[in-house]
Amino acid sequence: MALLIFTLSGGWDRRDTETNPFGNDGNVEPVADEQENTGINFEAYEDIPIETSGDNVPPPVNTFAEIDLGEALNLNIQRCKYVKPTPVQRNAIPILAAGRDLMACAQTGSGKTAAFCFPIISGIMKEQQHVERPRGVRGVYPLAVILSPTRELACQIHDEARKFSYQTGVKVVVAYGGTPVNQQIRELERGVDILVATPGRLNDLLERGRVSLQMVKYLALDEADRMLDMGFEPQIRKIVQQMDMPPPGVRQTMLFSATFPREIQRLASDFLSNYIFLAVGRVGSSTDLIVQRVEFVHDSDKRSHLMDLLHAQRENGNQGKQALTLVFVETKKGADSLENWLCMNGFPATTIHGDRSQQEREVALRSFKTGRTPILVATDVAARGLDIPHVAHVVNFDLPNDIDDYVHRIGRTGRAGNSGLATAFFNDNNTSMAKPLAELMQEANQEVPDWLSRYASRASFGGGKNRRSGGRFGGRDFRRESFGQGGGGGGGYYGGGGYGAMPGGYGNVPGGGYGAVPGGYVPYGRGGGAYYGGGYGTVPNQGYGPGVASAWD
Ligand SMILES: Nc1ncnc2c1ncn2[C@@H]1O[C@H](COP(=O)(O)OP(=O)(O)OP(=O)(O)O)[C@@H](O)[C@H]1O
Numbered sequence: 001m002a003l004l005i006f007t008l009s010g011g012w013d014r015r016d017t018e019t020n021p022f023g024n025d026g027n028v029e030p031v032a033d034e035q036e037n038t039g040i041n042f043e044a045y046e047d048i049p050i051e052t053s054g055d056n057v058p059p060p061v062n063t064f065a066e067i068d069l070g071e072a073l074n075l076n077i078q079r080c081k082y083v084k085p086t087p088v089q090r091n092a093i094p095i096l097a098a099g100r101d102l103m104a105c106a107q108t109g110s111g112k113t114a115a116f117c118f119p120i121i122s123g124i125m126k127e128q129q130h131v132e133r134p135r136g137v138r139g140v141y142p143l144a145v146i147l148s149p150t151r152e153l154a155c156q157i158h159d160e161a162r163k164f165s166y167q168t169g170v171k172v173v174v175a176y177g178g179t180p181v182n183q184q185i186r187e188l189e190r191g192v193d194i195l196v197a198t199p200g201r202l203n204d205l206l207e208r209g210r211v212s213l214q215m216v217k218y219l220a221l222d223e224a225d226r227m228l229d230m231g232f233e234p235q236i237r238k239i240v241q242q243m244d245m246p247p248p249g250v251r252q253t254m255l256f257s258a259t260f261p262r263e264i265q266r267l268a269s270d271f272l273s274n275y276i277f278l279a280v281g282r283v284g285s286s287t288d289l290i291v292q293r294v295e296f297v298h299d300s301d302k303r304s305h306l307m308d309l310l311h312a313q314r315e316n317g318n319q320g321k322q323a324l325t326l327v328f329v330e331t332k333k334g335a336d337s338l339e340n341w342l343c344m345n346g347f348p349a350t351t352i353h354g355d356r357s358q359q360e361r362e363v364a365l366r367s368f369k370t371g372r373t374p375i376l377v378a379t380d381v382a383a384r385g386l387d388i389p390h391v392a393h394v395v396n397f398d399l400p401n402d403i404d405d406y407v408h409r410i411g412r413t414g415r416a417g418n419s420g421l422a423t424a425f426f427n428d429n430n431t432s433m434a435k436p437l438a439e440l441m442q443e444a445n446q447e448v449p450d451w452l453s454r455y456a457s458r459a460s461f462g463g464g465k466n467r468r469s470g471g472r473f474g475g476r477d478f479r480r481e482s483f484g485q486g487g488g489g490g491g492g493y494y495g496g497g498g499y500g501a502m503p504g505g506y507g508n509v510p511g512g513g514y515g516a517v518p519g520g521y522v523p524y525g526r527g528g529g530a531y532y533g534g535g536y537g538t539v540p541n542q543g544y545g546p547g548v549a550s551a552w553d
Helices: 034-038 071-079 087-096 112-127 151-164 181-189 197-207 233-243 262-271 298-318 332-342 357-368 403-410 428-443 448-459 477-484 542-552
Strands: 005-007 011-013 052-055 103-106 145-146 172-175 194-195 218-223 252-257 276-280 290-296 324-328 348-353 375-378 391-396 420-426
Touching: 052 087, 071 112, 071 151, 087 103, 087 112, 087 252, 087 276, 103 112, 103 262, 112 145, 112 194, 112 252, 145 197, 145 233, 145 290, 151 172, 151 194, 151 357, 172 181, 172 197, 181 197, 194 197, 197 233, 233 262, 252 262, 262 290, 262 477, 290 428, 298 324, 298 332, 298 391, 298 420, 332 348, 332 375, 348 357, 357 375, 391 403, 403 420, 403 428, 420 428, 428 448
Parallel strands: 103 252, 103 276, 145 194, 145 218, 172 194, 218 252, 290 420, 324 375, 324 391, 348 375, 391 420
Antiparallel strands: 005 011, 052 276
16 A cells, blocks of 8 residues: 655655665665774774863763654664764764754764754654644745855755665755756656756745745754854855744754855854864875875966876776876866877866866766766866875875865865875965964864975965865864953874775886885874885885975075
């Protein structure tokens, strides 16, 4: 017999005909080996520093089972093969399950999506019987809104949330620009509990009167610092403060990012009520898990230098295969032209940026993910949130002007406890980044080349856009600093060093200072030095020393 339950998502619960988002992999079987099944290097997460502030912070949990998330959601957690919660999940889920507002700052790739999705889904499951949506009015009344800065990230969150809510009766719908709005309206009218959206498209739907926010109980901003910076803030204010969304205290608000500059925190506090601030030290981003290298490369040499890196990577790759490499450039034009050049030189590449149609962007992303075009040239549109498995190398061909953008960009590798490699090309156009970059690398136990330290110590370059406020954290509660209790903080948290193993490794780079790397996997660790084995051992960037010295002196 078909299971038809009327739900207040505005439609019929069609759990029995729901497409299985896990595909054939949706069987719930006991997980034999955590490491193998999750890909998570759990040890890397053990000593992670956690900082919370606010009134009556609910204690963290060690297992998902300690929180009553509901049976259907627990089954999905097993289907996802999540054995243990990550530190941000351990701390954030009980806070959110207790109904508290939260500003959470946790390293890239550490599972923030689940940290806000689980409590939302579980909360809606519990309330399903009691919620009454307005009747007789044509409109769509989501109970939760999740906002994301890019379309691709909105899609990704939607895909994740659909997995987590499979067979729970909770309906997730996504709305984003660049696709026909009427189709999305029709989908919304079939019922929605959780609406994942980009701000532009949601505003459009609100202005058309097709969506009402009056029933919203949960509001989540992913990449919250980006959502509240100058570009997006007016749109967010409009959605959150000028339409019919219940005020803070009535709705529950959760803000998540890997970075949280102080001034954005101050702004964000308008949207929150008696919130808890949570900072989780960076495991996945600018930490030991990502080997960061910075090389001095003049603009005119960037292409040939990139080519050398890609050649070396191919030679060391698995059966001559090119490892997935994400190359960040500054402009859309620059992205197109580099992509062309790479293709002409025998490196299958594609590109993603704001001038491409949504369809082209989606095709490009798919082609990169599947390895058909293992090089993706991107602008900052791909800097945040995208969770692409097996990205081995992020190249900052053009460095960003903001250190937080750098943190998000390199965080596209080294996800979920895996290791990764990030290379930045630095030259005289990037002097304002020298100081924050050197500091960030130092915090993360990376070896800072002498020439970069010299740039960093030059007073005239010291005014770089260094918005970092958290020392070892991606951010620290600005309320504490206002009260004079916090700020800064000594070292010691990264004392352990030496996580995991490094994929790839360069060998035989023509003209470079890299040594040959047999086997491709090279252990790395603090003080150990031997990132790339051989000649590239103890002093990374040595090969560029002379060039840099002449540029500098
Ligand atoms: N408890 C868990 N066990 C195993 N894997 C997990 C767990 N939680 C999340 N993951 C996986 O970790 C990866 C990274 O998660 P997610 O994309 O949510 O990171 P994030 O913190 O939002 O990163 P970013 O700051 O870059 O947006 C995903 O592939 C996700 O499926």
